[in-house]
Amino acid sequence: MRTLYHHPVHSLSRIARVMLAEKGIPFDSVIEKPWERRTDFLKLNPAGEVPVLVEEDGTVVAGGLAVLEYLEEAYPDVVLLPREVAHRAEVRRLVDWFAYKFAREVTENLVGEKLIKRLSGQGHPVPQAIRAGLANIHYHLDYIAFLSERRPWLAGSTFTLADIAAATELSCLDYIDNVPWDKHPEAKDWYARIKSRPSFRALLADNIAGCPPSKHYADLDF
Amino acid sequence: MRTLYHHPVHSLSRIARVMLAEKGIPFDSVIEKPWERRTDFLKLNPAGEVPVLVEEDGTVVAGGLAVLEYLEEAYPDVVLLPREVAHRAEVRRLVDWFAYKFAREVTENLVGEKLIKRLSGQGHPVPQAIRAGLANIHYHLDYIAFLSERRPWLAGSTFTLADIAAATELSCLDYIDNVPWDKHPEAKDWYARIKSRPSFRALLADNIAGCPPSKHYADLDF
Structure with a gap:
């Protein structure tokens, strides 16, 4: 295996x-x-x-x-990166956005400071970083809303790696209850569609010893 | 165009x-x-x-x-990412290594602190970051030596995107004279091969107003 x-x-x-x-x-x-x-x-x-x-x-x-x-x-049978070159570029642009830009501006400042430092015992959370992460997340949730108002999925008409990259980033933040869903209903609707996919189930069952997830983390009706 | x-x-x-x-x-x-x-x-x-x-x-x-x-x-006629799946994975592993890990551990600490901050007028160089960059570069040059002792090019038998990623990272550092070539002859030999390629010429002609390159930057016999 x-x-x-x-x-x-x-x-x-x-x-x-x-x-x-x-x-x-x-x-x-x-x-x-x-x-x-x-x-x-x-x-x-x-x-x-x-x-x-x-x-x-x-x-x-x-x-x-x-x-x-x-x-x-x-494993190309199930396509998560579409075949057409310009469409692939758009998917990859958004993967880069979420896996690197969002990660640097939001996830590292929140999950990194609050959870990873605790788990690894390496240093204490820096309040300035946490404030930056909490401020930055709104801009990214607005961008998800902007995209999902124009397209069925983030990169176009089909579910792709771009949706997975954005949703997994948010799922880490949701684990520590740091996604202000109430202020971003469009992003919430998009995330709810991904959260209910069978492929997301294993993630929603994650439970780190000593650091349990937020109450609504695994709730499909959050 | x-x-x-x-x-x-x-x-x-x-x-x-x-x-x-x-x-x-x-x-x-x-x-x-x-x-x-x-x-x-x-x-x-x-x-x-x-x-x-x-x-x-x-x-x-x-x-x-x-x-x-x-x-x-x-533009697939000239192949920089080979066709075979496991070989592509090795090229991409090294691209990730240099474009992200090396960039974070070395380039951002040196080019970022010394040159970009000066060009952008955003802040002053942090001595601790510069010390970290100068210390970290040795480990990466040793890794280039390790790879180039075992393979004609970094990812295998042909010149690939992995060589381009590593060489362009180093070329930025060479611009500010921060590559200790004398202590890393194997990495220097590998870089000299890439530096002499016609595709590298435009980079070696770069000259930023007010921040000229190091003396040996464009010298093929450095």
Whole structure:
């Protein structure tokens, strides 16, 4: 069986989990705490980052978006990155937006400061960073509203990797109850559609010892 | 004519320029200072980041690696991302390593602190960040040596996007004379091979007003 090394509140790990579920590809799950810098894990990925996929034949796939692109190329039956070149570019633009820009401006400032620092025991939350994250999230939720008013899904007419990237980022923030859904009904409607997909179920069952999720985190009627 | 909006010492912009040159695709060059947040540029890319490619038919391509993946898909005659799935994954793993990990651990701490802050007038260099960048670069140059001792090029037997990503990152640091080449002869040998490629010429001609490059920056026998 193939194995995915991942962490429950790491967004790129969550994207990989949802992609595997959407594609119906079974995998063994290993929760990796990258801050522990475990020797055997560093042998798999010298960058020390999750997610890492190890295929049954021993092929090791690591490196952020590289894992996602690999999953799409190795398991193409369920299409999450459409075939047409300009459409692919639009999906990837939004994946970059959420997996990097949103992550830097929001997720790292909130999940990073409040949860990862606690789990890893590395430092204390910086109030200035938390304030920045709480301020920045509105602009991104407005952008989701802007896109979803114009298109059925974020990158166009079909559900794609762009929706997965945005929804997994938000799901990490929802875990710590930091998404102001009441102020952003359009973004909430879009997220509700993704939250109810079977591929999202495993994420909604995540429960980190000592750091349980917010009350409504797994609730489909939130 | 297509147009590339880029900045001379921005690594992903440099990757796009080298890719276009390797593929023999002509383009108009517009130097964009993303920190100015120019309204017309934000209309092209609301993320406000370079590089952005605008095709003759008006197609706008933006979003970090999305631009690079687009160039490979739209202009496939010269192959920079090989065809085989596991090989592609290895190239992308290294692109992620250099364009994100190296950028975060080295380039942002040195080019970001010393040059971009000066050009943009946003803040003063933080000595702690510069010390971190100067310390971190050795580990990455050792990794280039490790790879190039085992393979003709970083990701395998052919020149790929992985070589371009690593070399453009280093070229930004070389611009400000922050690569300790004397301590890393293997990495220097590998870089010298890329520096002499015709696709690298335009980068070596870069000269930012008020911030000229290091003496050996354009020297092929450095």
